[in-house]
Amino acid sequence: MKNSTRKEEIISVASRLFNEKGFQAVSMRDIATAMNIKAASLYNHISGKQQILSEIILEVAKAFTIGMEKVCAKDISAIEKIKMVIEMHIAITVSHSEALAALNNDWMHLEGPDLNAVVKMREEYEENFRSIIKQGIHAGEISPNHPEVILFSILSTLRTLYLWNQKRGKLDVNILKKDMVSVLIKGIV
Amino acid sequence: MKNSTRKEEIISVASRLFNEKGFQAVSMRDIATAMNIKAASLYNHISGKQQILSEIILEVAKAFTIGMEKVCAKDISAIEKIKMVIEMHIAITVSHSEALAALNNDWMHLEGPDLNAVVKMREEYEENFRSIIKQGIHAGEISPNHPEVILFSILSTLRTLYLWNQKRGKLDVNILKKDMVSVLIKGIV
DNA sequence: TATTCTAACTAACAAGCGTTAGTTTTGTTA
DNA sequence: TAACAAAACTAACGCTTGTTAGTTAGAATA
Numbered sequence: 001m002k003n004s005t006r007k008e009e010i011i012s013v014a015s016r017l018f019n020e021k022g023f024q025a026v027s028m029r030d031i032a033t034a035m036n037i038k039a040a041s042l043y044n045h046i047s048g049k050q051q052i053l054s055e056i057i058l059e060v061a062k063a064f065t066i067g068m069e070k071v072c073a074k075d076i077s078a079i080e081k082i083k084m085v086i087e088m089h090i091a092i093t094v095s096h097s098e099a100l101a102a103l104n105n106d107w108m109h110l111e112g113p114d115l116n117a118v119v120k121m122r123e124e125y126e127e128n129f130r131s132i133i134k135q136g137i138h139a140g141e142i143s144p145n146h147p148e149v150i151l152f153s154i155l156s157t158l159r160t161l162y163l164w165n166q167k168r169g170k171l172d173v174n175i176l177k178k179d180m181v182s183v184l185i186k187g188i189v
Numbered sequence: 190m191k192n193s194t195r196k197e198e199i200i201s202v203a204s205r206l207f208n209e210k211g212f213q214a215v216s217m218r219d220i221a222t223a224m225n226i227k228a229a230s231l232y233n234h235i236s237g238k239q240q241i242l243s244e245i246i247l248e249v250a251k252a253f254t255i256g257m258e259k260v261c262a263k264d265i266s267a268i269e270k271i272k273m274v275i276e277m278h279i280a281i282t283v284s285h286s287e288a289l290a291a292l293n294n295d296w297m298h299l300e301g302p303d304l305n306a307v308v309k310m311r312e313e314y315e316e317n318f319r320s321i322i323k324q325g326i327h328a329g330e331i332s333p334n335h336p337e338v339i340l341f342s343i344l345s346t347l348r349t350l351y352l353w354n355q356k357r358g359k360l361d362v363n364i365l366k367k368d369m370v371s372v373l374i375k376g377i378v
Numbered sequence: 379t380a381t382t383c384t385a386a387c388t389a390a391c392a393a394g395c396g397t398t399a400g401t402t403t404t405g406t407t408a
Numbered sequence: 409t410a411a412c413a414a415a416a417c418t419a420a421c422g423c424t425t426g427t428t429a430g431t432t433a434g435a436a437t438a
Contacts, residue, residue, distance in 0.1 A: 006414095006415080020297075021297065021298075022211060022213060022294070022295075022297075022298075024211060024213035024214045025213045025298065027394075027395065027396080028395080028396060028397080029394085029395085029396095037415090037416065037417090038416075038417065038418085039396080039397085040397080040398080040399095040416090040417075040418080040419095041415065041416050041417070043396095043397070043398080044414075044415050044416075045415085048396075048397075049396065049397095079378070105211070105294055106211075108209075108210065108211075109210075109211075109214065141378070142377050142378060143371075143375075143376075143377055143378060145368050145371055145372055145377070146364070146368045148353075148357065148360075149365070149368040149369055149372050150372055150377050152346070152349075152350075152353045153346045153369070153372050153373060154377075156345050156346045156348075156349035156350075156353075157341070157342045157345045157346055159345075159349070160341075160345035160348070160349060161341075161345075164337075164341045164345075168337065171337075175335070176338070179334050179335045179338040180338055180342070182332075182334055183334055183338050183339055183342050183376075184342060184376070184377070185376055185377055185378055186332075186376040186378060187332075187372075187373070187374055187375040187376025187377075187378075188322075188325075188331050188332055188334070188339050188343075188373070188374055188376075189268070189330070189331060189332060189374055189375060189376075195384095195385080216424075216425065216426080217425080217426060217427080218424085218425085218426095226385085226386065226387090227386075227387065227388080228425095228426080228427085229386090229387075229388080229389090229427080229428080229429095230385065230386050230387070232426095232427075232428080233384075233385050233386075234385085237426075237427075238426065238427095
């Protein structure tokens, strides 16, 4: 309802718990206990468990959509676009690490219009990425491998980045960007 | 207890449901309904929900461990080893697609020794992969990028393969192997 | 035919779930 | 200090959960 600090705190704590155990394994009582209050008190700030999940996921999903639109609007080569996408993913991952777990693993527990919206954003995001790759192949910048394999390979790496970033204490962002662009585009040989 | 067909059927149905909704979101009644029996009847064949999860995850985790040990035992170049690992991942993914969802997303819901065992197998797997990459860098076969980024990039792609294989109707395995080896090793330019 | 085994069933349990209603505490403003 | 709003509380609701106990139908074995 409001934009209170307490509401943001709930969403932040819930993100952390969802990241650790998954949406279905975290109860309202778990969230409340982590904040040293009772479960019923949460309802002074949010309308229910579903709303918490929606807010977490929709915020980060929108960030990706906006980021991809910015990349597509630029008049640059396909390779340059892919570099931008990689850098955008890294930036969002660093700032929204725990929300990415929900986006990746718990999107199917959204309901109603929120579920539809997230699925649609995801499809459009992949379609935009696919177009960039095809553009690059057509222009001769990218090797004519199965574009689906290229798309899948890069996107899998980017989507799983949050896990690695959590595991091995926060690599330096600029080094990470440089190395990932290099590995994903030029390969490892 | 026994090696009955009915038990395997339960595990197969459970794998499918866990793959769709996640371990915590699937109830024993869901599994039973999908088999046209009552939840209590499941207990004639298995000891509980935890056992179902353990059997699903441990089987596929062991397959990876055995596969990796075979690769490491070979006296071939690092690049050849990585090719073998990629091909192994694709083979296991095709034959155990739904179990991979549980291994990736629900391993943290294991309990006791099973949890420890899976975590340990995962760590050892990654350590073996890391060694192969370092060997390749040392031998000059692999570019001296941060080995951690190379490891993470390839492993992320392989671990997420089951999702893409499910989404776009089963790509041809041999073409997939060829293209993935090419993209992951030689890059996309 | 009588017996044993398998695999289903019904009924119930204690515990935990998300959520609501109504009340009390707390801190700020008039 | 009195009044008010914010945010906590207690208590309870109906429902679902994993699981157990005891029973029954049907097939295989003696």
